[in-house]
Amino acid sequence: MRKYLSVFNISFQQEFAYRLNFIMWRVRNVIQVLLVFFLWDSIFSNPERVVFGYDRAKILTYVFGILIVRAFVLSARAVDVAGEVANGDLSNYLIKPIDYFKYWFTRDISSKALNLVFAIVETVLLFLVLKPPFFLQTNPLYLLGFVISIALAIFIYFVLLFITSAIPFWMPEVAWGAQFIVIMIITEFLSGALFPIDILPQAIQNVLYLLPFPYLIFFPLQVYLGKLGAMELLKGLSISLFWAVLLWFLMKSVWGKGLKIYRAFGR
Amino acid sequence: MEKIVYYLKIWLMMSKNAFLIWFAQSKLLTLFLMGKVLRFGFFITFLYFLLKGTDRLAGYDTNQAIFFFLTFNVIDVLAQFFFREVYRFRSLIVSGDFDLILTKPMSALFRSLMGGADVVDLVTIPPLLIAVFYVGRMLNPDFLHLIFYILLLFNGLLIAAAFHIAVLSLGIITLEIDHTIMIYRDLTNLGRFPIDIYKEPLKGILTYFLPIGVMITLPAKALMGLVSLPGVLWSLGLGVAVIVLSIKFWNFALTKYTSASS
Numbered sequence: 128m129r130k131y132l133s134v135f136n137i138s139f140q141q142e143f144a145y146r147l148n149f150i151m152w153r154v155r156n157v158i159q160v161l162l163v164f165f166l167w168d169s170i171f172s173n174p175e176r177v178v179f180g181y182d183r184a185k186i187l188t189y190v191f192g193i194l195i196v197r198a199f200v201l202s203a204r205a206v207d208v209a210g211e212v213a214n215g216d217l218s219n220y221l222i223k224p225i226d227y228f229k230y231w232f233t234r235d236i237s238s239k240a241l242n243l244v245f246a247i248v249e250t251v252l253l254f255l256v257l258k259p260p261f262f263l264q265t266n267p268l269y270l271l272g273f274v275i276s277i278a279l280a281i282f283i284y285f286v287l288l289f290i291t292s293a294i295p296f297w298m299p300e301v302a303w304g305a306q307f308i309v310i311m312i313i314t315e316f317l318s319g320a321l322f323p324i325d326i327l328p329q330a331i332q333n334v335l336y337l338l339p340f341p342y343l344i345f346f347p348l349q350v351y352l353g354k355l356g357a358m359e360l361l362k363g364l365s366i367s368l369f370w371a372v373l374l375w376f377l378m379k380s381v382w383g384k385g386l387k388i389y390r391a392f393g394r
Numbered sequence: 395m396e397k398i399v400y401y402l403k404i405w406l407m408m409s410k411n412a413f414l415i416w417f418a419q420s421k422l423l424t425l426f427l428m429g430k431v432l433r434f435g436f437f438i439t440f441l442y443f444l445l446k447g448t449d450r451l452a453g454y455d456t457n458q459a460i461f462f463f464l465t466f467n468v469i470d471v472l473a474q475f476f477f478r479e480v481y482r483f484r485s486l487i488v489s490g491d492f493d494l495i496l497t498k499p500m501s502a503l504f505r506s507l508m509g510g511a512d513v514v515d516l517v518t519i520p521p522l523l524i525a526v527f528y529v530g531r532m533l534n535p536d537f538l539h540l541i542f543y544i545l546l547l548f549n550g551l552l553i554a555a556a557f558h559i560a561v562l563s564l565g566i567i568t569l570e571i572d573h574t575i576m577i578y579r580d581l582t583n584l585g586r587f588p589i590d591i592y593k594e595p596l597k598g599i600l601t602y603f604l605p606i607g608v609m610i611t612l613p614a615k616a617l618m619g620l621v622s623l624p625g626v627l628w629s630l631g632l633g634v635a636v637i638v639l640s641i642k643f644w645n646f647a648l649t650k651y652t653s654a655s656s
Contacts, residue, residue: 147568147570147573148572148573151570151573151574151576151577152573154577155573155576155577155580158577158580158581158583158584159580159583161584161596162583162584162586162587165591165592165593165596166451166587166591168591168593169451169452169590169591170444170448170451178447178448179447298421300419300421300422301421301422301425303422304421304422304425304426304429305425307425307426307429308425308428308429308432311429312429312432312433312436313432316433316436316437316440317436321437321440322440322444326440326443326444326447327439327440327443328443
């Protein structure tokens with residue numbers, strides 16, 4: 128445990144070593160949120176309007192929620208794993224008395240902690256500047272459901288990243304390309320990080336709810352907004368848990384096979 | 395004229411080399427192409443269903459809102475096609491290899507800006523232009539507005555070039571490129587929708603300070619007959635002004651190049 132605490136500390140300090148990079152990354156997050164905020168603000172210029180089951184307060188809370196939940200779920204250092212597999216840097220860790228998954232999970236948590244602090248500050252500042260109406264959830268059941276769904280989302284995203292990062296074991300040249308499709312395109316759109324999934328027709332939603340992506344951002348925010356009944360909440364958490372377990376075993380299997388054929392190219 | 399032919403030949407040669415590098419990595423090329431098509435498909439699907447539920451966006455109907463998005467894509471994809479080399483500029487600066495470019499008998503700016511056209515974007519240009527033609531025709535533009543649209547589209551590309559030159563110049567001074575170019579991309583993404591959706595002071599900033607509105611929203615508005623001749627002339631003037639300013643900034647940045655690491 129102590130060595131992972133050290134990894135956490137070192138990783139946290141490393142983020143400060145590249146301060147400009149980190150600040151730029153946060154600036155980008157704010158710009159992305161501004162786009163979504165003004166889009167919905169324009170649609171809900173009439174405060175009485177209700178569209179797709181959202182009123183003005185709920186949709187703008189969803190937008191601000193994106194900033195916070197993204198910091199929790201989608202900020203991860205493990206995006207570098209694919210590169211380590213492709214260029215052979217993975218070997219450095221295989222000979223050390225450290226669990227590679229736990230090592231990166233600890234680094235992810237460290238990155239999330241820092242991103243979360245900044246996301247909260249940015250949210251407060253944007254809140255003061257834009258003065259949107261805000262929906263404050265006070266029901267303890269929904270708040271508990273929100274915390275559990277976030278924990279599951281963090282785990283699902285981590286495992287998804289590791290599965291995508293295993294592709295270079297077989298095709299080292301596509302390390303970045305695979306992440307581009309799975310993480311930057313599919314996850315970005317199907318997780319609800321740009322639009323709430325429930326603006327889509329019901330048939331498409333039904334298919335998407337069977338996939339792991341909506342449980343990364345959309346589902347936790349739906350729980351927070353109290354848009355789900357008790358049964359729907361339980362069903363959503365069960366599907367999240369199912370994906371977390373299934374993807375974990377899939378990741379173990381893929382990495383087991385990958386490590387057998389790993390030849391440390393580039394070393 | 396002779397100079398234009400000279401640079402055209404160089405551009406064709408550099409583009410051919412860039413394409414050959416991509417074709418050597420056919421799997422990666424396929425993945426990136428798939429990714430770009432998916433991103434475009436997802437966004438237009440969301441936009442379509444969003445407008446189906448809300449009817450209008452800042453006063454624009456579905457076809458008009460989609461046309462704004464398509465025009466954004468035309469300028470964005472063309473800029474990435476022509477100016478992809480900017481994304482590779484940092485390594486030249488931090489390694490000092492930029493020295494080798496400075497000694498060559500051609501403009502260092504031309505080489506840094508247009509030294510490697512992107513084949514992935516080239517593939518997406520024809521279907522995008524067909525989509526623009528198809529949706530644009532549904533807006534029933536007259537000939538004059540069509541001319542305004544084409545003129546302002548070129549003007550948008552000129553402003554995009556100015557942004558890229560500014561990023562290169564900042565790169566020389568600060569050694570930071572990757573995030574600056576991504577912030578430029580995020581800012582231009584604000585033009586996916588008409589800038590009428592933004593409130594002041596952001597709307598003013600996007601119109602006058604960072605001319606995203608002139609670059610992306612105005613061409614689409616011109617086709618819809620919402621821009622007058624003085625508005626077009628003013629925009630073209632702004633385009634020329636920002637390109638001149640960006641070149642001055644580049645010349646200033648060159649004086650700060652230290653040739654470190656070479």
